[in-house]
Amino acid sequence: MRGGVDDGGRKVQELKSALLADITEGEYDEGRLLPSQRKLAEKYQVSRDTVQRVLGVLAREGWIESRQGRGAVVLRTQTVRSRVRGNTAAKRVTLGPLIASAFTAPDVTLDVFTLTSEVLCTHVRVQEERIRAGEIRPETVTIRVLTPSDDEPLPYPRALDGPGDDRPQRHLQGIRRYHTDNLVRRLQDLDRDIDGLTATVEIRRAPLVPYSKLYIFNGAEVVTGPYVPTERPLTLDDGTCLDVVDVIGLDSTLTHCAKDDDPESQASLIVSSWQKWFDSTWRLLAT
Structure with a gap:
């Protein structure tokens, strides 16, 4: 296809x-x-x-x-390093519990900048199941997702033997389209099925090359980490395997920080700065 x-x-x-x-x-x-x-x-x-x-x-x-x-x-997993809640040493956590905690708020907001939405879609599905089971009951869920524009090719994934081969780019776009469509459908179904819940998701394209993934939870917590360029095999939908230059978000160590009571603290400023970047990019650059 x-x-x-x-x-x-x-x-x-x-x-x-x-x-x-x-x-x-x-x-x-x-x-x-x-x-x-x-x-x-x-x-x-x-x-x-x-x-x-x-x-x-x-x-x-x-x-x-x-x-x-x-x-x-x-052989490997992903690490999130957190210094939240007064930890004196970086503490290893995982992304799932951070998103699960964000969904316990009455008004949930997720602002995300990502290459494909694959990981986001997986975790939102878990929270959807918790909502449907009555384990949590937020009043609103609002998700905004920034992804790269399909109009301009990215520098990755790129076939090593044939830089002009557009199959890796089309493969990436197909995966992105699949997961963003899935995310929209899930939120629409939640909004329709759960009384007292307003669930919305909006996807916008930005003319940017993602160098990192970014999650902002409820305007109060940030998880971010770089996409690491690497040479790797890429399996297309038809089973063809290509050697490509690509980035894998799961290869990076993510970092987590949260606002505290001091608006001028390093953690609070980091969260505020990323929120300002996301809001400005969403309003001025994304379509």
């Missing part, structure tokens, strides 16, 4: 996102074996063929390693 994600590719993308979320949130920690292919297929309600395809992609991208007679071993 030109410039998009076909039905088989959607299943692969969904499972890849779910597995990466579980890996980065510590359910499958570094050095730990993943469940068997049969158990993964049952847990995520997909076919064994989809599981095999996703494990192959994750192995080529360096997330897992298949070991003869043992199964797939997790």
Whole structure:
């Protein structure tokens, strides 16, 4: 499917996102074996063929390693370093609990600048399930997402052997389109289904090359981290594997800070500065 994600590719993308979320949130920690292919297929309600395809992609991208007679071993996870609440040493946390905490507020706001919305969509799905189960009940959920414009090609992903090959760019755009459409649909369904909840999401395109991902929770907390350029294999929807220059947000160590009682403290100023940047970019540059 030109410039998009076909039905088989959607299943692969969904499972890849779910597995990466579980890996980065510590359910499958570094050095730990993943469940068997049969158990993964049952847990995520997909076919064994989809599981095999996703494990192959994750192995080529360096997330897992298949070991003869043992199964797939997790090689790396993502780290968020936080100095919030008076920690004297940087504390390792994960993104999921930070987003979950943000969703306990009566009025939830998420401002996000990201390359594909893949991780955001995965975490919002978890919070949607909590809302539907009655575990949390915010009154409003407002999400604003800035992503790059499709009008101008980015410097990544770029095929190493053929810089003029547009397939990596079309692949990226298809993934971005899939996840942003998914996010919009989920918020629309929440707004329709849950009495007393107003849920909205707006996606805007900015003429910017993302050098980092940015999350702002309720105007009070910031998580940010650089996209790290690297050479890696990229598996297209049709199964073709290309060697590309790309960036992987999950490769970086994210940092977390929150406003405190002093508006002039370093943490408060960092949050305020990022919020000002996002608001200005949203208003003046994005379409």
